[in-house]
Amino acid sequence: MDKLVIEGGISLKGAVTVSGAKNSVLPLLSACLLTNERCRIKNVPNLRDVITMIKILRSLGAYAEYSNGEVIVEAKTIKSHIADYKLVSTMRASFCVLGPLLGRLRKAKVSLPGGCIIGVRPVDLHLKGIKALGAKVEVQAGYAVVEAKGLRGAHIYLGGVFGSSVLATDNVMMAAVLAKGKTVIESAACEPEVVDLANFLNKMGAKIKGQGTPCIEIEGARHLHGTDYHIVPDRIEAGTLILAGAITGGDCLVRGAFKEHLGAVLDKLDEAGVRIEDADGGLRVRPSKKLKPVNVTTLPYPGFPTDMQAQIMSLMSVTPGISIITEKIYPDRFMHVSELNRMGANIMREGPHAIIEGRKSLSGAPVMASDLRASAALVLAGLVAKGKTEISRIYHLDRGYENLEIKLQKLGARIWREKE
Ligand code: EPZ
Numbered sequence: 001m002d003k004l005v006i007e008g009g010i011s012l013k014g015a016v017t018v019s020g021a022k023n024s025v026l027p028l029l030s031a032c033l034l035t036n037e038r039c040r041i042k043n044v045p046n047l048r049d050v051i052t053m054i055k056i057l058r059s060l061g062a063y064a065e066y067s068n069g070e071v072i073v074e075a076k077t078i079k080s081h082i083a084d085y086k087l088v089s090t091m092r093a094s095f096c097v098l099g100p101l102l103g104r105l106r107k108a109k110v111s112l113p114g115g116c117i118i119g120v121r122p123v124d125l126h127l128k129g130i131k132a133l134g135a136k137v138e139v140q141a142g143y144a145v146v147e148a149k150g151l152r153g154a155h156i157y158l159g160g161v162f163g164s165s166v167l168a169t170d171n172v173m174m175a176a177v178l179a180k181g182k183t184v185i186e187s188a189a190c191e192p193e194v195v196d197l198a199n200f201l202n203k204m205g206a207k208i209k210g211q212g213t214p215c216i217e218i219e220g221a222r223h224l225h226g227t228d229y230h231i232v233p234d235r236i237e238a239g240t241l242i243l244a245g246a247i248t249g250g251d252c253l254v255r256g257a258f259k260e261h262l263g264a265v266l267d268k269l270d271e272a273g274v275r276i277e278d279a280d281g282g283l284r285v286r287p288s289k290k291l292k293p294v295n296v297t298t299l300p301y302p303g304f305p306t307d308m309q310a311q312i313m314s315l316m317s318v319t320p321g322i323s324i325i326t327e328k329i330y331p332d333r334f335m336h337v338s339e340l341n342r343m344g345a346n347i348m349r350e351g352p353h354a355i356i357e358g359r360k361s362l363s364g365a366p367v368m369a370s371d372l373r374a375s376a377a378l379v380l381a382g383l384v385a386k387g388k389t390e391i392s393r394i395y396h397l398d399r400g401y402e403n404l405e406i407k408l409q410k411l412g413a414r415i416w417r418e419k420e
Pocket residue numbers: 022023024026092093119120121122123124125126127160161162163164165166167168189193306307328329330372373400
């Protein structure tokens with residue numbers, strides 16, 4: 001296994017380009033199952049999760065190949081409707097093959113993803129939506145087994161106790177595009193990655209309106225055809241790179257950062273006193289004077305994204321004053337707290353809240369990555385900590401960040417990868 005080594009204390013300077021959005025490419029790859037024609041997805045980051053999704057498509061009988069930033073998928077014939085536990089359990093997002101398999105074959109057997117370190121991760125909303133479209137849904141030996149003679153449009157309320165669900169919205173949308181008649185999804189997720197999926201499906205011949213709003217309307221189509229598509233930049237990677245500049249007091253241009261996808265994050269960073277301005281096809285973070293503590297609550301889009309919670313906690317760990325972070329999407333998503341405290345942070349957990357007393361500095365230490373965004377938070381902390389930080393188990397980081405250490409090296413960071 002690899003580890004990352006960071007010698008902190010360098011103010012980052014220079015320009016870096018954001019890769020394509022992980023949480024866009026994964027559902028788009030599964031949507032390719034809805035047609036027997038060739039699809040080409042462009043601007044695809046080289047991530048472990050992308051490779052896992054490609055393996056799942058191949059296990060179903062589709063052709064899928066990744067080469068320099070593009071994935072070609074051709075599901076001419078699908079030889080199996082079963083997505084196996086071994087693959088699905090390694091990546092929760094693979095549950096989003098359920099909708100397209102049902103849409104294409106009228107049947108699917110997909111392993112329930114099970115929980116992960118950030119929370120229970122239920123799929124009740126996915127199954128509720130699929131059932132509403134006329135499918136028979138059973139849970140058998142850890143698998144969701146769904147079947148439908150025909151799929152018909154329905155009016156579905158998809159809000160859950162934690163608000164809207166991104167992948168449940170995706171699954172229902174992908175099952176509905178070939179159903180007979182009109183489907184309305186109320187309390188749909190509004191994330192830019194859901195919009196990307198809807199736009200991709202429309203390019204394939206689907207008839208979807210309202211994507212990006214809580215009410216999505218889908219007119220069933222008879223057939224979807226292959227197409228090419230360029231996915232949006234990764235707003236969470238963009239936010240992470242902006243925070244790398246902010247936490248080190250640097251001057252960095254993050255090319256490809258879409259301001260309109262980062263509203264809540266930019267608003268909160270502005271409140272904290274981080275200087276960010278539009279520049280040269282992206283956003284530029286400039287050296288800021290004294291930062292101020294802020295209170296953050298994570299919410300479904302357009303609220304503050306849970307996927308940026310760990311990263312802003314690192315910034316607040318070195319911002320003098322008291323900050324409070326409330327995690328409303330995954331109340332247990334605080335694995336990074338104990339590791340940041342090992343670096344000298346002063347963070348106290350109280351249920352879904354983390355109370356942070358910002359320190360003047362952190363000290364480098366050996367720490368352990370536990371999940372994708374916690375790993376990113378530890379990298380940010382390592383960049384500003386005095387001395388050397390070693391982050392083990394960085395396969396978590398490689399799931400969702402393409403060559404992060406290389407991007408940071410280009411900004412002057414002293415960071416490198418070693419064998420553990
Ligand atoms: C997507 O996961 C993202 N993953 C997650 O990013 C992200 O954290 C999450 O949305 C929230 O923004 C991908 O897009 C591949 P949800 P998803 O269904 O769709 C509850 C990362 O770091 N819920 O929107 O699985 C659920 O427990 C990953 O890149 C139900 O109650 O998340 C959570 O509390 C981590 N019932 C809330 O809704 C359901 O049927 C939001 O979950 C489904 C979800």
